[in-house]
Amino acid sequence: MRDVAVVGAGMIDFGELFEQSFDDMAERAYLNALDDVDKGIDSEDIDAAWFGTLDIAENASSGLGLSHPTGLFEMPVTRVENACATGSTAFRSAVEAVRAGSADVALVLGAEKMRDSAGGLIEGASLEQVWRGRGVTMPAFFGLRATRHMEEYGTTREQVAEVSVKNHENGSKYPHAHYRFTCSVEDVVDSPQVTYPLNLYDCCPVTDGAAATVIVSEDVVEEYTDDPVWVAGSGLATDTVQRGADESLAGFPATQQAAEQAYEEADITADDIDVAEVHDCFTITELVTYEDLGFCEKGEGGAFVESGKPHLDGEKPVNPSGGLLAKGHPIGATGVAQVNEIYEQLRGEAGAVQVENDPEYGLQHNIGIGRDATGSVSCINVLSKDRP
Amino acid sequence: MRDVAVVGAGMIDFGELFEQSFDDMAERAYLNALDDVDKGIDSEDIDAAWFGTLDIAENASSGLGLSHPTGLFEMPVTRVENACATGSTAFRSAVEAVRAGSADVALVLGAEKMRDSAGGLIEGASLEQVWRGRGVTMPAFFGLRATRHMEEYGTTREQVAEVSVKNHENGSKYPHAHYRFTCSVEDVVDSPQVTYPLNLYDCCPVTDGAAATVIVSEDVVEEYTDDPVWVAGSGLATDTVQRGADESLAGFPATQQAAEQAYEEADITADDIDVAEVHDCFTITELVTYEDLGFCEKGEGGAFVESGKPHLDGEKPVNPSGGLLAKGHPIGATGVAQVNEIYEQLRGEAGAVQVENDPEYGLQHNIGIGRDATGSVSCINVLSKDRP
Numbered sequence: 001m002r003d004v005a006v007v008g009a010g011m012i013d014f015g016e017l018f019e020q021s022f023d024d025m026a027e028r029a030y031l032n033a034l035d036d037v038d039k040g041i042d043s044e045d046i047d048a049a050w051f052g053t054l055d056i057a058e059n060a061s062s063g064l065g066l067s068h069p070t071g072l073f074e075m076p077v078t079r080v081e082n083a084c085a086t087g088s089t090a091f092r093s094a095v096e097a098v099r100a101g102s103a104d105v106a107l108v109l110g111a112e113k114m115r116d117s118a119g120g121l122i123e124g125a126s127l128e129q130v131w132r133g134r135g136v137t138m139p140a141f142f143g144l145r146a147t148r149h150m151e152e153y154g155t156t157r158e159q160v161a162e163v164s165v166k167n168h169e170n171g172s173k174y175p176h177a178h179y180r181f182t183c184s185v186e187d188v189v190d191s192p193q194v195t196y197p198l199n200l201y202d203c204c205p206v207t208d209g210a211a212a213t214v215i216v217s218e219d220v221v222e223e224y225t226d227d228p229v230w231v232a233g234s235g236l237a238t239d240t241v242q243r244g245a246d247e248s249l250a251g252f253p254a255t256q257q258a259a260e261q262a263y264e265e266a267d268i269t270a271d272d273i274d275v276a277e278v279h280d281c282f283t284i285t286e287l288v289t290y291e292d293l294g295f296c297e298k299g300e301g302g303a304f305v306e307s308g309k310p311h312l313d314g315e316k317p318v319n320p321s322g323g324l325l326a327k328g329h330p331i332g333a334t335g336v337a338q339v340n341e342i343y344e345q346l347r348g349e350a351g352a353v354q355v356e357n358d359p360e361y362g363l364q365h366n367i368g369i370g371r372d373a374t375g376s377v378s379c380i381n382v383l384s385k386d387r388p
Numbered sequence: 389m390r391d392v393a394v395v396g397a398g399m400i401d402f403g404e405l406f407e408q409s410f411d412d413m414a415e416r417a418y419l420n421a422l423d424d425v426d427k428g429i430d431s432e433d434i435d436a437a438w439f440g441t442l443d444i445a446e447n448a449s450s451g452l453g454l455s456h457p458t459g460l461f462e463m464p465v466t467r468v469e470n471a472c473a474t475g476s477t478a479f480r481s482a483v484e485a486v487r488a489g490s491a492d493v494a495l496v497l498g499a500e501k502m503r504d505s506a507g508g509l510i511e512g513a514s515l516e517q518v519w520r521g522r523g524v525t526m527p528a529f530f531g532l533r534a535t536r537h538m539e540e541y542g543t544t545r546e547q548v549a550e551v552s553v554k555n556h557e558n559g560s561k562y563p564h565a566h567y568r569f570t571c572s573v574e575d576v577v578d579s580p581q582v583t584y585p586l587n588l589y590d591c592c593p594v595t596d597g598a599a600a601t602v603i604v605s606e607d608v609v610e611e612y613t614d615d616p617v618w619v620a621g622s623g624l625a626t627d628t629v630q631r632g633a634d635e636s637l638a639g640f641p642a643t644q645q646a647a648e649q650a651y652e653e654a655d656i657t658a659d660d661i662d663v664a665e666v667h668d669c670f671t672i673t674e675l676v677t678y679e680d681l682g683f684c685e686k687g688e689g690g691a692f693v694e695s696g697k698p699h700l701d702g703e704k705p706v707n708p709s710g711g712l713l714a715k716g717h718p719i720g721a722t723g724v725a726q727v728n729e730i731y732e733q734l735r736g737e738a739g740a741v742q743v744e745n746d747p748e749y750g751l752q753h754n755i756g757i758g759r760d761a762t763g764s765v766s767c768i769n770v771l772s773k774d775r776p
Contacts, residue, residue, distance in 0.1 A: 061758060062471035063477075063626050064758035064764075074626070078481060081468075082466065082467050101389045237463060237464065237465075238463070238465050240456065261464075370448075
């Protein structure tokens with residue numbers, strides 16, 4: 001099995017991009033990723049590509065959705081879709097193929113036009129027959145997780161809000177973020193209610209965006225950079241509350257399982273992670289993810305965020321980019337942009353949001369909810385400064 | 389790089405399956421694949437799964453669409469989508485991961501509910517703004533290929549119809565086929581016109597179905613069978629007429645490129661292929677695919693089918709299962725069912741449609757058309773009786 005390294009990362013500024021087509025976004029993210037490679041790269045060097053998109057606005061139904069905007073034809077292009085874990089699963093699939101030897105240089109591209117059909121997405125996100133009829137939209141599904149966590153562990157509304165305060169603080173400094181404002185706990189708690197206990201500032205926005213990453217095998221890495229970031233481990237899992245295996249709604253078993261796989265492959269523990277980009281579609285999601293990833297004990301997520309540890313200058317910074325809450329969540333692009341942020345953090349090139357703990361290991365995490373809102377998928381990738 | 393073998397294949401009878409849910413279909417195909425493993429297999433043995441579906445009827449938006457019907461949770465499930473090459477691309481991705489060492493035993497499952505939303509599919513299959521407004525629906529897109537082939541190479545309407553006659557002859561013997569009738573050239577030519585020159589019997593039906601395959605690494609193959617079928621090579625490519633690279637519409641460069649990759653990886657030529665399951669969504673598609681795969685010279689597809697070579701008792705049987713024309717084309721399942729048929733043919737277990745040339749190498753091929761109807765993707769997998 002060959003080691004795989006990230007050597008280039010590019011994205012576009014996320015936001016409401018009505019002025020850009022899907023192809024515009026994808027092309028620019030792709031070109032930015034190529035430009036980012038230290039020693040340069042030619043499009044001819046790319047052996048294969050992986051394409052992450054939910055195709056929400058019906059822009060890209062196959063690998064052609066990557067080929068057209070990039071001009072990368074006559075090569076394998078695999079489209080991967082895995083709910084909100086689409087981008088991270090595309091990255092994982094590309095890594096597997098480079099490890100297997102079917103490509104030396106691979107492109108991962110994620111893109112999503114969300115604003116063109118957001119209504120459809122939000123409405124479609126819960127199954128008509130059962131859940132939606134009972135009011136369980138996507139925010140309500142996560143709201144239930146929040147009320148359960150508050151009930152079971154005494155987590156306060158203010159602790160949940162702290163996640164939003166932290167991520168908007170980071171996002172205000174992050175040049176590619178959709179939202180670039182700061183807010184206080186009071187602002188979050190007083191913002192309009194969406195679904196108890198989650199308010200407007202507890203929810204990520206509906207955002208357009210694209211991101212691209214270039215990965216290479218150990219055999220050719222020196223041609224592209226002297227400062228690669230390595231893939232140390234990966235995990236992918238599914239779970240569902242229908243199995244009755246969940247003892248409580250206050251966490252996501254899929255995240256726990258994916259983390260276990262990724263830590264084992266990387267031969268590390270949660271303690272070794274120095275910086276993380278995690279899935280904060282809602283504030284409560286990040287709070288329970290601290291626990292699911294093992295950054296703190298079960299039930300301690302509220303205390304963890306209050307302690308300052310996940311802050312930019314803390315000992316375990318989480319979502320330096322502002323996370324989904326500030327940066328935005330263009331689904332196919334989200335995981336790819338997270339990988340890119342970890343890559344830049346480990347290279348010390350994250351600018352205004354560079355963490356201060358000289359990170360060795362970084363983790364990227366997505367959780368996705370199936371359309372029936374009873375199951376979840378989670379994908380995690382761990383990058384390391386040193387070769388594994 | 390480890391060698392990978394197929395050790396189990398299962399499917400359900402394809403057809404109009406209004407009485408079965410998506411989960412019913414997927415579960416049965418999965419259980420049939422497990423049952424097919426010579427020395428038995430436990431669901432606990434499966435390390436990871438790949439799931440191919442276009443999710444046409446909105447049954448399965450992520451890996452959970454595989455986890456729910458199979459009960460396979462707490463493991464990596466990757467959903468792959470690649471237009472009509474979805475099933476074959478899912479198989480290819482699973483093979484890459486097993487080669488890379490991330491799984492020893494992997495499941496590939498493809499399923500599609502087509503009858504529940506066929507109108508939407510057919511309508512959505514060409515881009516509104518440009519192509520559909522000009523009448524270029526999917527049959528029309530392939531009809532243009534047919535008229536071009538007839539004009540350029542003198543191919544006759546009757547030769548195109550021969551593909552349907554052959555595949556319905558095979559399908560009439562194939563137990564899982566949607567359509568099990570025979571027809572004559574006259575029947576095809578006299579059937580209702582869909583889009584010149586293609587008539588009803590030149591078009592594949594709209595079919596529900598599911599299929600599943602179990603693959604394993606060389607390290608564990610002996611635990612499952614003494615008669616494995618090996619993966620010899622794979623190819624995947626995209627192309628588009630917008631590039632101006634096509635000299636003519638009478639073929640698919642994506643197929644040519646994918647075939648080149650697959651033959652190179654398998655270290656064979658087109659001459660070595662003894663049996664093939666190819667993409668015959670329309671009769672003309674199979675006819676030009678003979679040429680694109682190198683089974684005959686460019687322009688000779690009409691003569692090739694007339695010669696009897698691709699018939700069940702010919703020297704290069706094509707679509708012994710009846711192909712998409714008779715068996716049906718439940719998109720996510722199509723490529724997986726083709727892999728399964730090649731597996732059975734190479735093991736000599738294809739029953740009433742067993743080819744007579746004692747096949748050593750078999751090929752499975754899909755071509756997919758992007759929603760804008762100007763581009764195509766092609767995925768090809770080559771299996772071999774002997775270990776590569």
